[in-house]
Structure formats: C-alpha cells, structure tokens
Amino acid sequence: MRRRLIPLTTAATLFAAVAGAQTTPAVSPKMPAWDANFSLGLISNSKKDEGQDHDGSSVHAEGRVDVGHYWTQHLKTEAGVSILNTWDDYTYESFPVPGLPGGGYSIINKEMRMTLFTPTVTYQFLENQFAHPYVSGGARIGFLEAHSTRFPQTNTLNRLSYSVPALDSTDSTIVVRPILAAGFKSYFNERTFMRTEAQASFGADESAHLALRIGFGFDF
Numbered sequence: 001m002r003r004r005l006i007p008l009t010t011a012a013t014l015f016a017a018v019a020g021a022q023t024t025p026a027v028s029p030k031m032p033a034w035d036a037n038f039s040l041g042l043i044s045n046s047k048k049d050e051g052q053d054h055d056g057s058s059v060h061a062e063g064r065v066d067v068g069h070y071w072t073q074h075l076k077t078e079a080g081v082s083i084l085n086t087w088d089d090y091t092y093e094s095f096p097v098p099g100l101p102g103g104g105y106s107i108i109n110k111e112m113r114m115t116l117f118t119p120t121v122t123y124q125f126l127e128n129q130f131a132h133p134y135v136s137g138g139a140r141i142g143f144l145e146a147h148s149t150r151f152p153q154t155n156t157l158n159r160l161s162y163s164v165p166a167l168d169s170t171d172s173t174i175v176v177r178p179i180l181a182a183g184f185k186s187y188f189n190e191r192t193f194m195r196t197e198a199q200a201s202f203g204a205d206e207s208a209h210l211a212l213r214i215g216f217g218f219d220f
Contacts, residue, residue, distance in 0.1 A: 062213065065081050193218070
C-alpha cells in the first residue's frame with residue numbers, strides 16, 4: 001500500500017505545479033517613465049527675433065537635447081535645450097558731431113548666439129513596438145546674446161574729422177514664440193529609437209518658420 005502512495009503523491013505534486021504555472025498571469029514589461037534623445041537639424045528663425053529691423057528668415061544649424069516624462073502610455077511632457085551656431089551681424093550707430101548737420105556714424109560689429117529652451121506637451125499615437133507618430137505643442141524660449149565690438153577710430157566727413165571711441169559690450173534679450181511639431185519615434189528594440197521631427201514656430205514677422213531634425217535616443 002505504501003508503494004502505491006508514493007507514485008500517486010508524486011503525480012499529484014507535478015499536476016499541481018503544472019496547473020499553477022498555467023494559471024499564473026504573464027508579467028508585462030514595465031512602461032518606461034522617461035526618454036532622452038540627441039538630435040541635429042536646421043532651424044529657421046525670424047530676423048526680427050534676432051534683433052534686426054526687417055522681415056525675412058535666417059537658417060541655422062541646431063544641436064538639441066530632449067528629456068521627456070511619460071504620464072501615461074500616450075501622454076508625456078518634454079523639455080528641450082538647443083544651441084545654434086553663432087553668426088555675425090553689424091549695425092550703424094549715428095551720433096551728433098559739432099559742425100556736421102547730419103551727425104557722425106560708426107559701424108558696430110556683432111557676434112550673435114541664441115540658446116533655445118523648448119517645453120512641450122506631446123501625445124504619442126499607436127501601441128505597436130516599431131513606429132510611434134506623435135504631435136507636440138508648446139513654446140520656444142530664445143535667449144539671444146549679442147556681443148558688440150568696435151575699434152577706436154577717426155572718421156572724416158565733409159573735411160571734418162571726429163573720433164569714435166572703442167566699444168565692447170554684451171546685451172541679452174528673451175524671445176518667446178508658440179510652436180507646433182509632429183514626428184515619428186522608430187524603435188530598433190524595446191528601448192532605443194530614431195526620432196525625426198518637423199516643427200513650426202511663429203515669429204515677430206507673423207509668419208511660420210520651420211525646423212527639421214533627426215536624432216537617436218532611449219527609454220529608461
């Protein structure tokens with residue numbers, strides 16, 4: 001009798017283990033809370049937002065880092081920091097000079113740099129594991145820095161000479177513009193992806209200015 005109980009007990013134990021394994025729910029992978037990516041691209045800017053008096057656009061190379069936080073599988077908030085290439089500009093300065101009805105003038109050279117901070121709200125479509133289209137809306141906050149220089153010089157106008165002093169100063173302004181963006185996150189695996197994006201901002205000249213960028217990132 002004891003010999004029969006041993007095989008029956010073993011069989012019952014194995015059956016219970018198999019049944020328990022079949023009824024245990026599968027554990028789904030944890031949704032990432034954050035993502036980060038680095039991208040390169042070209043960005044168009046309003047000349048008026050760059051301190052110039054006339055309409056038109058300037059195109060700059062852009063390097064950008066974005067960090068986003070997922071609140072749900074589809075909704076996240078994001079913050080990006082961009083550094084644009086520096087560019088040169090110049091302006092004329094006029095000032096009164098005794099004996100010259102129109103006054104004197106000088107040329108001021110400017111080295112310009114703009115850093116952008118871009119907070120956005122993003123909605124990501126679909127739930128597949130490959131491509132996720134998304135749309136974003138937010139603001140583009142531009143910190144424009146102008147380093148103005150001028151060498152000391154002596155100008156002559158209408159046979160009258162006048163001195164122009166040296167100049168070395170830095171001025172900063174902040175420009176805030178609304179933006180809309182759309183793009184794709186294309187995944188290589190569960191965590192790493194390529195990101196492409198097109199963005200439109202609306203400048204002081206009341207026209208849209210585009211930006212295009214491509215980059216790589218990861219979820220964590």
